[in-house]
Amino acid sequence: MNTSVNLAGVTLKNPIMTASGTFGSGMEYSEFVDLNKLGAVVTKGVANVPWPGNPTPRVAEVRGGMLNAIGLQNPGIDTFIERDLKFLEDFDTRVIVNVCGHTEEEYLEVVDKLSAEKRVDMLEINISCPNVKEGGISFGTNPKGVEHITKVIKAHASQPVIMKLSPNVTSITEIAKAAEAGGADVVSLINTITGMKIDIERQSFVLANKTGGMSGPAVHPVAVRMVYEVANAVKIPIIGMGGCETAEDCIEMMLAGATAVSMGTSNFYNPTATEEAVKGIEEYMKRHQVEDIQTLIGAVR
Numbered sequence: 119m120n121t122s123v124n125l126a127g128v129t130l131k132n133p134i135m136t137a138s139g140t141f142g143s144g145m146e147y148s149e150f151v152d153l154n155k156l157g158a159v160v161t162k163g164v165a166n167v168p169w170p171g172n173p174t175p176r177v178a179e180v181r182g183g184m185l186n187a188i189g190l191q192n193p194g195i196d197t198f199i200e201r202d203l204k205f206l207e208d209f210d211t212r213v214i215v216n217v218c219g220h221t222e223e224e225y226l227e228v229v230d231k232l233s234a235e236k237r238v239d240m241l242e243i244n245i246s247c248p249n250v251k252e253g254g255i256s257f258g259t260n261p262k263g264v265e266h267i268t269k270v271i272k273a274h275a276s277q278p279v280i281m282k283l284s285p286n287v288t289s290i291t292e293i294a295k296a297a298e299a300g301g302a303d304v305v306s307l308i309n310t311i312t313g314m315k316i317d318i319e320r321q322s323f324v325l326a327n328k329t330g331g332m333s334g335p336a337v338h339p340v341a342v343r344m345v346y347e348v349a350n351a352v353k354i355p356i357i358g359m360g361g362c363e364t365a366e367d368c369i370e371m372m373l374a375g376a377t378a379v380s381m382g383t384s385n386f387y388n389p390t391a392t393e394e395a396v397k398g399i400e401e402y403m404k405r406h407q408v409e410d411i412q413t414l415i416g417a418v419r
């Protein structure tokens with residue numbers, strides 16, 4: 119039985135990966151999960167310098183998921199390389215580093231430093247970050263801008279580049295095509311969907327930031343639909359995510375067209391969700407006599 123998949127020349131032993139920002143750098147979950155069992159560990163977004171993140175409260179539980187407005191708090195690339203990347207050195211899993219920035223230059227500074235790191239297998243570029251030159255509107259909302267930032271990053275990166283797409287756009291297929299035109303090796307989707315929660319007793323916003331990104335099981339059908347549409351619009355591989363909590367959810371993503379699947383919010387309420395999904399996929403393959411997992415990718419047309 120073959121469970122391995124290929125993302126732009128990088129082989130993963132299985133399609134299950136963590137979603138950026140929900141698994142720390144792997145270290146935080148390594149007491150619960152054998153990282154060697156995962157296809158890849160995707161680390162929390164890292165910037166050129168430490169970011170403090172947004173004021174609290176910055177997470178809230180909602181029906182079927184959660185809202186977060188962490189604001190991409192991170193220790194900065196130098197600490198990340200010395201501490202987090204070093205920790206991952208000894209594990210037999212792929213390492214994908216998620217990158218954030220407020221300007222093109224900030225992204226490039228991180229990409230340049232990571233390009234020199236052998237332990238980094240792929241870069242995932244979060245284009246849902248606020249673009250300071252565009253008045254804080256995210257990099258990921260305009261096809262021309264997405265094509266440009268992809269091209270610029272590709273020119274600097276020594277590893278394959280994954281562009282991580284925002285669902286908060288009119289047409290995610292247009293954005294995916296722009297990333298492909300810019301030379302992206304892979305696209306990943308979806309990032310969180312902008313939401314809001316109001317405390318009616320206090321008559322105020324629950325999050326200090328007012329809005330937050332919605333994730334968890336409730337977004338899953340939206341994510342499956344978007345993965346399916348993008349799979350029909352581009353030729354490059356897709357990493358699917360959004361509300362995956364079981365092996366079945368991950369298989370659904372693959373049938374929709376994803377080559378690999380990231381699990382995010384589910385780690386918070388079931389720390390062993392990723393390892394369980396790896397096992398569950400093998401059981402599904404046995405039950406359905408699937409010899410090669412690659413035959414499941416985009417099998418529903």
Ligand SMILES: Cc1cc2nc3c(=O)[nH]c(=O)nc-3n(C[C@H](O)[C@H](O)[C@H](O)COP(=O)(O)O)c2cc1C
Binds near residue numbers: 138188308
């Ligand atoms: C607390 C939290 C932090 C996140 N941080 C990042 C991040 O740093 N970079 C990024 O690209 N996505 C980030 N995300 C988005 C997730 O990687 C994922 O795209 C999204 O949550 C949908 O998947 P899920 O429903 O399985 O959580 C974060 C999500 C959550 C809930």
